[in-house]
Amino acid sequence: MATGLALSGARMIVATDLDGDAREATVRQGVAISEAEVRGLYADRIAWIDVCDWSKRDGRVVSRRQERLGALVLEDRHWDAPPEAVAMAALDGVRTLGLPWSAASRRLRARARLARCEGWPAVEDADLLASAEDWLLPHLAGVKTEADLRRFDLVPALQGRLGWDRLAEMDRLVPGSFETPLGRKIPIDYDGEVPSIDVRLQEMFGVTVHPVTGVERRPVRITLLSPARAPVQVTTDLPRFWATSYADVRKDMRGAYPRHPWPEDPTRAEPTLRAKPRGT
Known part of the structure; x- marks a missing residue:
């Protein structure tokens, strides 16, 4: 509303002179009109x-x-x-x-x-x-x-x-999850570039076929965990891990977790989450 224009209190006006764009126009000249007049003029x-x-x-x-x-x-x-x-x-x-x-x-x-x-x-x-x-x-x-x-x-x-x-x-x-040999279902994480799971190493004893997923049968990335659930190895080829790196991992784990089983041949061992009783 232009300064000095006595229409600021009117509910409706007919603007006869505008300055500016349609959204921010300044009313330069206009006349007040009542709602009754609007209804009478434009009833139809x-x-x-x-x-x-x-x-x-x-x-x-x-x-x-x-x-x-x-x-x-x-x-x-x-x-x-x-x-x-x-x-x-x-x-x-x-x-x-x-x-x-x-x-x-x-x-x-x-x-x-x-x-x-x-x-x-x-x-x-x-x-x-x-x-x-x-x-x-x-x-x-x-x-x-x-x-x-x-x-x-x-x-x-x-x-x-x-x-x-x-x-x-x-x-x-x-699949939404991987079922371990013990029957536990571990959700597969598909958010990253490679589908992945985290699982206790000893729970995978006896598994000789690496899990795959997708139309292209991509290998799932497995992070193998210690009994304390710390990562000890990441692999996309579990049979190869058993045949190569496992021997070194076994040496370290036997010293750190002596109450847990660390068989020489993990492919023939029973999967487990248990430790030996103390004193045995």
Whole structure:
């Protein structure tokens, strides 16, 4: 508003002279107009509109019922938007803030990348966001705020995108865990360049085939741990380790952990997590 223009208290004005761009214009000249006059002049162009959008400012879904003349809001009321409208607005929030990845959903995506064959859906962010209305929207019921999105679990939605047949194929080709000879399931870390696990060395006694994963059957990187769970060796070829470096590791470990078994031939030994009783 130009200095000295006596319109600053008016709710609505008709500007007849503007200076500047559309967003930051200065009113040089204008005349006040009442709401009653606006309604009388433009009654046929005034309409009620339901609005349900993602508000970047508020970080939430905002739903309003507004009486408007074009972009001019004459009346603004709260509106209980239907769930499908709220979900669509929440989807705009996802597009604004990005997909809410967690450790579990990142692991699932990494496995899908390794298992992916011709015809599998893409799982990169750009592809997922481009098709989010198809696979993500049905899962956004009840999501209304940025905090809701941060807590949102992508895993069920990603599983639905892949489908049960592909999930079964992925479990076969790119398992989520490695089962040790003792039956323990150790999660495979797919976040790095090489799939990897950490496991006690003695728990792998008797294993003569190195675990592999992915369509290309890549070897899993195994960090073998001491009884105190300190790394003692990293290998992608367990049979070769048994045949070469194990003898040196055995010498060191027998001195450091005398109550634990360190057989000369680990390929024929029973896996264990136990130590000998004291005094034996």
